[in-house]
Amino acid sequence: MNRVFVAIVFLAGLFSVAPSLHAQGLLISSDPDHRHRLPRPILRPVPGGPGFLYDIAKLEIDASIRNQVAEVQVGQTFKNLTNRTLQVKFVFPLPYDGAIDQMTFMVDGQELEGRLLEADKAREIYQSYVRRSQDPALVQWIGTGMFQTQVFPVPAGAERTVSLRYTQLCRRTGTLNDWLLPLAPTKFTTNPIGHISIRGRIRSESKIGNVYSPSHDIEIDRDGDKVVRFEYSAKSKVPTLDFRVLWDTGENPVQLSVVTHRPKPDEDGYFMLMIQPQFPEPPASYEKAGKNVVLVLDKSGSMRGEKIDQARKAARYVVDQLRGRDRFTLINYDSKVETFRSELTDADKSTRTDAAEYIDSMLAGGSTNIDEALKQALALVEDADGPVYVVFMTDGQPTVGEKNAMKIAANAKKQLREGTRLFSLGVGHDVNSRLLDKLASICLGQTMYVRPGEPLDDVISRLYDRVGAPALTDANLKIKVDGKEGRARQLYPSEMYDLFSGDQLVIVGRYRRHGDLKVTLSGDFLGEPQKYVLEDELPKQTGSGKNVFVERLWATRRIGEIIDEIDLHGEEQELVDELILLSKRHGILTPYTAYLAEEQTDLNDLSRGRRIASSRLQLLDEEAGESAFRQRSFKGQLKSAGRAATPSADFDALSMDMMQSGAGQARAPASAARGGRSGGGQIAGGGLGGGFGVPGTGVGSPRPAFQQGQEQLSKQVQRVKQIGTKTFYFKENRYVDSDASEEEIKSATKIEQFSDEYFELLDKLDESAKAYFAEEDEVLVVVDGKTYHVVPPKKKKS
Numbered sequence: 001m002n003r004v005f006v007a008i009v010f011l012a013g014l015f016s017v018a019p020s021l022h023a024q025g026l027l028i029s030s031d032p033d034h035r036h037r038l039p040r041p042i043l044r045p046v047p048g049g050p051g052f053l054y055d056i057a058k059l060e061i062d063a064s065i066r067n068q069v070a071e072v073q074v075g076q077t078f079k080n081l082t083n084r085t086l087q088v089k090f091v092f093p094l095p096y097d098g099a100i101d102q103m104t105f106m107v108d109g110q111e112l113e114g115r116l117l118e119a120d121k122a123r124e125i126y127q128s129y130v131r132r133s134q135d136p137a138l139v140q141w142i143g144t145g146m147f148q149t150q151v152f153p154v155p156a157g158a159e160r161t162v163s164l165r166y167t168q169l170c171r172r173t174g175t176l177n178d179w180l181l182p183l184a185p186t187k188f189t190t191n192p193i194g195h196i197s198i199r200g201r202i203r204s205e206s207k208i209g210n211v212y213s214p215s216h217d218i219e220i221d222r223d224g225d226k227v228v229r230f231e232y233s234a235k236s237k238v239p240t241l242d243f244r245v246l247w248d249t250g251e252n253p254v255q256l257s258v259v260t261h262r263p264k265p266d267e268d269g270y271f272m273l274m275i276q277p278q279f280p281e282p283p284a285s286y287e288k289a290g291k292n293v294v295l296v297l298d299k300s301g302s303m304r305g306e307k308i309d310q311a312r313k314a315a316r317y318v319v320d321q322l323r324g325r326d327r328f329t330l331i332n333y334d335s336k337v338e339t340f341r342s343e344l345t346d347a348d349k350s351t352r353t354d355a356a357e358y359i360d361s362m363l364a365g366g367s368t369n370i371d372e373a374l375k376q377a378l379a380l381v382e383d384a385d386g387p388v389y390v391v392f393m394t395d396g397q398p399t400v401g402e403k404n405a406m407k408i409a410a411n412a413k414k415q416l417r418e419g420t421r422l423f424s425l426g427v428g429h430d431v432n433s434r435l436l437d438k439l440a441s442i443c444l445g446q447t448m449y450v451r452p453g454e455p456l457d458d459v460i461s462r463l464y465d466r467v468g469a470p471a472l473t474d475a476n477l478k479i480k481v482d483g484k485e486g487r488a489r490q491l492y493p494s495e496m497y498d499l500f501s502g503d504q505l506v507i508v509g510r511y512r513r514h515g516d517l518k519v520t521l522s523g524d525f526l527g528e529p530q531k532y533v534l535e536d537e538l539p540k541q542t543g544s545g546k547n548v549f550v551e552r553l554w555a556t557r558r559i560g561e562i563i564d565e566i567d568l569h570g571e572e573q574e575l576v577d578e579l580i581l582l583s584k585r586h587g588i589l590t591p592y593t594a595y596l597a598e599e600q601t602d603l604n605d606l607s608r609g610r611r612i613a614s615s616r617l618q619l620l621d622e623e624a625g626e627s628a629f630r631q632r633s634f635k636g637q638l639k640s641a642g643r644a645a646t647p648s649a650d651f652d653a654l655s656m657d658m659m660q661s662g663a664g665q666a667r668a669p670a671s672a673a674r675g676g677r678s679g680g681g682q683i684a685g686g687g688l689g690g691g692f693g694v695p696g697t698g699v700g701s702p703r704p705a706f707q708q709g710q711e712q713l714s715k716q717v718q719r720v721k722q723i724g725t726k727t728f729y730f731k732e733n734r735y736v737d738s739d740a741s742e743e744e745i746k747s748a749t750k751i752e753q754f755s756d757e758y759f760e761l762l763d764k765l766d767e768s769a770k771a772y773f774a775e776e777d778e779v780l781v782v783v784d785g786k787t788y789h790v791v792p793p794k795k796k797k798s
Contacts, residue, residue: 054078054079054080054081054082054189054190055078055079055081055189055190055191055194056076056077056078056189056191056193056194057077057078057079057159057194057195058075058076058077058193058194058195058196058197059074059075059076059193059195059196059197060074060075060076060197061073061074061075061181061197061198061199062199062200063179063181063198063199063200063201064200064201064203065170065179065200065201065202065203066202066203066204067203067204067205068169068170068172068177069167069168069169069170070167070168070169070170070179071165071166071167071168072164072165072166072167072168072181073163073164073165074163074164074165075161075162075163076161076162076163077159077160077161077162078159078160078162079157079158079159079160080154080155080156080157080158080159080160081157081190082156083156083157084156085153085154085155085156086153086154087151087152087153088151088152088153088154089148089149089150089151089152090105090112090114090147090148090149090152090162091125091146091147091148091149092146092147092164093122093141093144093145093146093182094116094144094145094146094147103116103147103164103165103166103167104164104165104166105147105149105162105163105164106162106163106164107152107160107161107162108160108161109161112149112150112152113149113150114147114148114149114150115147115148116145116146116147117145117146117147117148118145119143119144119145122144122145122146123142123143125146125148126138126139126141126142126146127142127759130142130754131754131759134753134754134793136753136754136773136774136775136776137774138774139762139770139771139773139774140770140771140773140774142762142770143767143770174257174258174536174537175248175250175256175257175258175534175536176210176246176247176248176257176259177246177247177248177249178244178245178246179200179244179245179246180242180243180244181198181242181243181244182242182243183239183241183242183243184239184240184241184242187238187239187240189238192236192237192238193234193236193237193238193239194235194236195233195234195235196232196233196234196235196237196239197231197232197233198216198231198232198233198243199229199230199231200229200230200231200245201227201228201229201230202227202228202229202230202245202247203226203227204226204227204249205226206226206249206250206251207225207226207249207250207251207255207278208222208225208226208227208228208247208248208249209247209248209249209250209252209254209255209257209276209278210246210247210248210255210256210257210274210275210276210504211228211230211245211246211247211276211504212245212246212247212274212504212506213230213232213243213244213245213246213643214244214246214547214549214550214553214643214644215241215242215243215244215549215643216232216241216243217232217642217643218230218231218232218245219231219232222502225278228247230245246259248274248276252532253277253278253279253280253525254275254276254277254278254472254499254521254530254532255274255275255276255278256273256274256275256276256519256521256532256533256534257273257274257534258271258272258273258274258517258519258534258536259271259272259274259547259550260272260537260538260539260542260547260550261542261545261547261548261549261550261551262514262538262539262540262541262542263541263542263545263548263725264541265514265540265541268510268511268512269510269511269512269514269538269539269542270508270509270510270511270550270551270554271488271508271509271510271511271517271538271550272506272507272508272550272553272554273479273506273507273508273509273519273534274504274505274506274507275499275504275505275506275507275521276504276505277471277472277499277500277501277502277503278501278502279469279470279471279472279501279525280470281470282325282470282526286325286526288325288526288527290323290325290326290327290386291326291327291386291387291388291389291467291468292326292327292328292344292381292384292385292386292387292388292389293318293322293326293327293328293388293389293391293467294328294329294330294331294344294377294380294381294388294389294390294391295315295318295328295329295330295331295391295393296331296332296333296373296374296377296390296391296392296393297311297315297330297331297332297333297362297393298311298332298333298334298368298393298394298395298396298427299311299332299333299334299362299363299364299365299366300333300334300335300364300365300366300367300368300395300396300399301334301364301365301366301367302364302368302395302396302430303364303395304364304365305364307364307395307427307428307456308362308363308364310455310456310457311362311393311456311457312359312360312362313457314456314457314459314460314461315330315359315362315460316356316359317457317460317461317464318391318460318461318464319347319352319355319356319359320352320356321464321465321468322347322352322468323347324346324347324348324349325347326346326347327344327345327346327347327384328344328345328347328355329341329342329343329344329345329380330355330358330359331373331376331377331380332362333368333369333370333372333373334364334365334366334367334368334369335366335367335368335369335400336366336369336372337369337372337373337376339376339380340354340355340358342380343380344380344381344384367399367400368394368396368397368398368399368400369398369399369400369401370394370397370398370401370402370408370435371398371401371402371407371408371411372401373392374392374408374411374412374415374439375411375412375415377390377392378390378412378415378416378417378420379415381417381420382415382417384417386419386473387419387421387471387473387498388417388419388420388421389420389421389423389467390420390421390422390423390443390445391423391425391460391463391464392422392423392424392425392439393424393425393427393456393460394424394425394426394427394431394436395426395427395428395430395431396428396430396431396432397430397431397432397435397623397624398432398435405432405434405435405438405623406438408435408439409435409438409439409442412439412442412443413442413443416442416443419473419474420443420444421443421444421445421467421497421498422439422440422443422444422445423440423445423446423447423448423463423467424436424439424440424445424446424447424448425447425448425449425450425456425459425460425463426447426448426449426450426629426632427450427456428450428451428452428629429452429624429625429626429628429629430624430625431449431624431629432623432624433447433449433623433624433628433629433631433632433633434567434568434623434628434632435623436632437564437567437568437632437635437636438568441564441568444495444497446636446640447632447636448463448636449629449632449633449636451633466500466503467498467500469500469501469502469503470500470501470525470526471498471499471500471501471525472498472499472521472523472524472525472530473498473523473524473525474497474498474523474524475496475497475498475499475521475522475523476496476521476522476523477496477507477519477520477521478519478520478522479491479509479517479518479519480517480518480519480520481511481513481514481515481516481517481518481538482513482515482516483516483518487511487512487513487515488509488510488511488538489509489510489511489512490509490510490554490558491507491508491509492507492508492509492554492557492558492561492639493505493507493557493639493640494561498523499523506553506642508550508553508554508557509554510554511538513538514537514538514539514540515537515538516535516536516537516538517534517535517536517537517538518533518534518535519533519534519535519536520532520533521533521534544767544768545724545725545768548724548725549643549644551586552586552588552644552645553641553643553644555582555585555586555588555644556586556588556638556641556644556645557638557639557640557641558578558582559579559582559583559588559590559638559645560635560636560637560638560639560640560641561639562575562578562579562582563579563590563592563620563635563638564635564639566579566617566620567620567631567632567635571614571617573610576610576613576614576617577606577610579592579593579613580593580596580606580609580610580613581606583596584596584603584727584738585727585738585739586644586727587720587721587722587727587729587738588638588644588645589720590634590638591616591619591631591634592613592616592617592619593609593613595609595612595613596609596720596729597719597720597729597730598719599719599730599731599732601729601731603729603731603736603738603740604741604742619631718730721735723735723771723772723775723779724768724769724771724772725768726738726739726772726781728779728781730777733778734777734778734779734780734789735775735777735778735779735780736780737779737780737781737782737787739782740780740781740782740787744782744787745780745787747787748780748787748788748789749786749787749788749789750788750789750791751773751788751789751790751791752791752792752793752794753773753790753791753792753793754793755793758773758790761773761788765783769783769784772788772790773788773790775790778790778791778792
């Protein structure tokens with residue numbers, strides 16, 4: 001079983017006292033005569049044996065949130081995998097004191113008596129469990145309150161359905177409401193949870209604007225202005241992060257909110273600005289011109305078959321979505337360029353019907369004249385009135401006309417009119433991906449890469465659903481701190497163009513000086529000037545690490561920008577150094593910095609790192625082909641990331657391209673060798689998987705067998721983990737703080753787990769630092785300027 005804050009029950013370790021995990025529930029044994037540790041994932045658990053094993057078949061959470069009050073119901077089905085009856089208690093740490101009320105706990109439909117314990121009383125239980133069971137897992141929750149039930153039995157092999165209901169007061173900071181559902185404790189389980197489902201509904205008396213989860217990819221569905229539904233689901237997963245949803249409310253058609261993170265007042269702070277436009281559709285009587293749309297389609301010979309069918313379907317979708325006030329035309333090209341109309345045309349019903357017939361008659365054949373197609377598309381919109389969107393699609397490289405990618409981009413730049421946005425779609429591995437990225441940077445647009453087998457029509461329809469919505473055009477953003485501009489820097493994205501209704505924009509940046517923040521957003525909607533203002537604060541220091549995701553998201557996008565800068569303008573040592581340092585600090589590994597995770601790598605040896613990263617960055621010289629496609633798709637994911645980086649299929653494939661058959665053989669951590677994960681750390685892979693390479697070399701040559709590569713990659717990922725606000729690398733049989741200098745590593749003070757010194761230190765530490773001392777593996781960490789090397793207890797001689 002498994003504990004989960006909100007409705008999760010932990011059956012596993014069953015311990016005697018009632019230990020608990022952060023906001024997730026768990027079951028603990030009521031047998032004081034045995035030492036029972038919390039369960040960890042096991043590679044091949046054997047049902048029916050001794051010990052404390054359990055499975056969680058499913059975890060279902062429903063939340064109804066009205067204003068700031070959440071009514072939460074959790075349901076969990078778990079199975080005792082042992083050969084004996086387990087006498088257990090259910091325990092769950094409270095997300096924050098005073099937030100939970102009216103808690104009801106039921107097992108198989110029967111209510112079970114329980115009680116809420118304040119932090120001081122709960123502390124005794126937590127510490128007692130840690131001492132007796134010699135298990136550091138619960139250390140991170142010492143200092144929080146808990147809910148604890150009476151003892152109940154779980155027979156051998158039996159299933160139990162546990163449900164929990166409670167009312168929770170959501171926190172509010174500035175303009176944002178914050179719902180926290182602790183899920184991280186559920187990583188203490190024998191097997192991954194079979195099915196996780198989290199559903200929520202937010203209702204408000206005011207209009208709901210921004211809705212954002214910094215922890216999980218959620219689906220959001222709006223039901224009018226004042227109701228939003230969100231959903232997250234996963235299968236066969238061990239959660240590592242607590243679940244959070246942030247939202248704001250207000251009456252403006254554009255809502256702005258800011259989240260900040262600055263743990264140290266002598267270092268830069270970070271902020272995340274969320275902008276959510278919700279414009280109404282113009283009335284039917286509105287007569288001013290709408291959007292100008294040019295759809296440019298590749299119909300060269302390589303488009304034969306399924307791809308040309310998808311291109312036709314996508315083009316018909318765009319035409320069907322046009323409104324009568326919009327203007328458009330279609331261009332298709334192979335060796336030659338053809339246009340549906342020689343000028344932009346009103347999208348009336350008759351014209352749309354003609355366009356559909358034109359699309360159906362489009363046949364694939366010939367070569368690829370990209371330069372001429374772009375020239376004609378940009379010439380058609382030179383005198384357009386209003387916003388212009390050019391959607392340019394290709395599946396290959398220029399083979400006719402101008403073939404030099406940089407000259408094609410330069411030609412486009414000469415023709416580009418102000419207010420024209422170009423969206424490039426690269427279909428398949430044969431595209432010149434560098435050209436498409438260069439065009440996007442010049443033409444104020446974006447590149448989207450469509451993998452082989454991915455439906456092209458789905459991608460184009462999603463794109464047009466976005467740009468077809470009402471928009472704030474010519475958007476301009478000004479950020480002032482204490483009345484002065486220029487105090488917020490390195491914003492990503494760095495430029496704003498149009499804001500489409502329903503399309504949330506998340507901007508991240510950093511600041512040096514704290515003070516009063518004023519954000520002014522201006523632009524035009526339906527030809528009328530608009531202005532929206534947010535007044536808040538950029539603090540000198542934030543009190544906790546709960547918003548560390550802001551810094552990590554900034555680092556994710558900055559790394560993408562660095563790779564883009566190197567790709568399009570060439571390598572510079574300063575950029576390579578910054579790429580290495582950001583990857584190291586945040587665990588955001590790229591194909592060019594994956595060497596950091598190799599056990600023999602010295603994290604503080606920057607000169608060696610430069611040589612390896614510089615060698616691997618030579619892969620960016622490739623303009624076309626699978627490797628080029630994956631690199632630029634990966635780069636685009638970083639630049640447009642909505643959350644801090646997570647493992648990426650493109651990164652995994654790139655990493656295996658770079659591996660050599662002898663790499664990745666270093667020893668994995670003890671928890672990984674078991675097939676599990678330790679303590680409270682989030683396995684990072686940095687945020688984008690892990691990679692391999694032989695120390696001191698560049699890119700490996702031949703790709704090893706796929707299975708071998710996957711196994712090596714899995715080991716590499718497990719050598720990097722995020723604990724609390726820090727990143728750790730597995731070096732010399734211990735996890736080492738990425739911020740630790742060579743001197744700090746040498747001067748570390750050894751602390752033996754479960755010793756008197758260990759518990760004395762825990763009493764002195766800030767709550768956020770305790771997670772570093774809750775790991776199974778050895779950890780070397782820098783806290784408040786002091787370095788500690790936490791080691792397992794010495795084995796007693798029998």
